[in-house]
Amino acid sequence: MYQFNQDLHQLQQRINLFLENRFVAINTDPSPLNEAMKYGVLLGGKRIRPFLVYVTGRMLGASMEQLDYAAAAIESIHAYSLIHDDLPAMDNDNLRRGKPTCHIAFDESTAILAGDALQSFAFELLTEIPELSNQQKISLIKTLAIAAGVKGMCLGQSLDLISEQKQISLLALETIHRNKTGALLCAALKLGFLCSPHFEDQLLAKSLENYCAAIGLAFQIQDDILDIEGDSSVIGKPVGSDLATDKSTYPKLLGLQGAKQKAKKLYLQAIRELESLPFDTTPLQELAAFIINRRS
Template structure:
């Protein structure tokens, strides 16, 4: 299966699961419901759910058992984008080629939509019948909160206008973007594996490497891409004076750093054999994509 076929298959599956997530309980406010659906069901790469499915397959997990973790991680990602786009954060007008949630609705509704999507993620995950439910919830909570994505966003805001060194920038990116990508891989594996399993450690190393590589490539695309292809405003990081790998190291060195991380990710998969080939293909896609 080609990497695009793998992604397409995961996208089709997760779209159905995400749509079903909105039927768990009714929303008393139609505007909030519309804003939530607008933010989640409006497209996207769905790479995090695809990683959940690919990691689960690599260790023999049942696909049906992977649906709830895959949906939960995408709901967390969607909530983070809604909040990240707000005027108090990155103040973006465009997301996935469409007006951002606060532009399509209003700031208050966008804040509430993000809050509700985060809650829905854990509702979906907790509604699943998994033998390692505690580990799944703990993994997603850790990656989403102060020790992961939210902590990374705080570092990102504090870094605007400053010039952190390469290690500080790595810490920022590993938290803001990398933590949820690593969690996606771990969630897929934890459906089947115990937390002490050596395969989980290998997959975690893989997730950490591709998580940072993904963000470095995002930084590169902010320089080399176009708004039409990216679906968001090209050059926005530079305009905000945000620290990025190209700004810190130069474009060529940033590309070499992403390639080195790809090599780390592929090396981590060796012990899993041919079952991990889809994960290897996804890792290559991370630093070759155009959006």
């Protein structure tokens, strides 16, 4: 019987070991840049994006050794985004996963450069995937670039910043989070798909994309819910920060119960997208349940 928590733990260990080994070969002495990059990417976390890369690729027959590079690439982009998110000019956070943020552990300029370097490092990794066609590598690079940039995560972050202390519509909030959070989650699934022998199956790609769009939005809604009723010691950051900064959130626009109902509806949409696929989608189903039930 499939054990989600065991699988998640094993894949967390796998990606952490792969990343640790990659950083052994990087020497930036006397600059602390390597240590700051390593600190940012190995600070902890659930590794949901690498997990999505692995379980999607594995489901579709991709090599786990090839998936290591794609999983490390997307986690590097995610780590860079968190380092920059925490900066004084952005969210100005001192804690990340219960530990000092990168600019606190090092300094602001080093944190900025660590984020910049992790972004470049991600694309370097994608070029190095062994025994993968150039067509697949180009598709991987393009997919990650679009998701991380002005058509995805960075756009979402910008919209989020300019929406602070303003009343915005539910549609505007959804646009923010489909880009800020959802784009990178969807990219993770696409990277796993693109490493597989099925990388040209567009109908399959569409079903997987619809699934991930639903869980990406559900992930952000659950984040908003945890900011209200979560436990700081479990989450690793102060509860109530969204309220303190008067950010627009799903509980603010829909009420706490309305936000929970919205997350459940998105979960059911995600499951429906998987039902027609001729593969064992159990890990993806379990991930969707984990996202709306997580406490951190």
